[in-house]
């Protein structure tokens with residue numbers, strides 16, 4: 001890797017964000033306000049989801065917040081899940097609600113997310129929060145795109161006037177990422193499964209954000225020299241290693257900044273979840 005390319009270290013930045021959150025939580029509690037509480041709802045026994053949920057709960061405790069985990073069997077009815085959401089909506093000790101995705105196929109994800117009180121939707125997936133982001137007004141913002149914007153800022157990269165290409169148009173990452181970049185006055189292109197000539201688009205990107213879940217999709221020789229590359233993809237290979245959507249070795253020979261996988265965007269997602277939970281608590285009282 002030429003010395004010109006720098007690794008954007010998400011672990012170090014996430015540690016900084018988490019200690020800022022911890023300090024704000026301590027100040028809030030010292031002033032007599034309630035301990036921020038995050039309710040994490042996990043449906044089914046998917047081992048990867050269980051690991052993520054454990055990470056989130058440990059992260060809460062580390063910054064002095066309360067976490068409440070609700071585990072439901074894979075066969076739980078949508079009605080029962082909606083009843084739990086209503087109960088959490090009404091609980092004043094719960095400031096944030098996170099329903100771990102994916103949900104079993106018999107449950108309508110949109111109905112479940114739409115039932116979460118927007119003020120407690122710390123994932124920022126509720127249509128009201130996505131609408132606020134689209135309108136450029138304050139609200140709870142999806143954690144991964146928010147973490148990506150923090151990573152850009154930490155590298156001193158201002159998106160204003162740059163050409164940003166977002167690969168992947170999911171509701172949870174690609175779309176809100178495009179909205180964040182647009183708010184920051186980048187020129188934004190969104191590529192997806194039907195996009196013709198992906199390499200030709202990627203080659204123009206000053207800022208490239210990839211969130212497809214297709215390991216190694218983006219070749220290093222597609223990267224514009226000097227581009228900033230944020231790799232959101234995270235796939236566990238058969239040998240147990242984690243890998244991103246961007247071919248790191250060759251991409252880092254051309255990029256000016258690049259996030260590694262692991263240790264890039266992932267830790268920032270969790271840090272921003274904690275920050276959102278604190279924001280939700282601060283807005284509630």
Ligand SMILES: Nc1nc(=O)c2c([nH]1)NC[C@@H]1CN(c3ccc(C(=O)N[C@@H](CCC(=O)O)C(=O)O)cc3)C=[N+]21
Pocket residue numbers: 052098099100101102123143234242261262263264265266267268269270
């Ligand atoms: N309602 C909901 N909200 C989510 O935010 C959500 C979700 N459902 N379902 C699953 C995905 C996935 N996700 C990750 C968060 C952090 C890491 C992370 O910290 N990764 C570490 C590595 C972790 C490891 O070693 O496995 C890293 O990239 O360095 C990864 C993945 C949040 N998700």
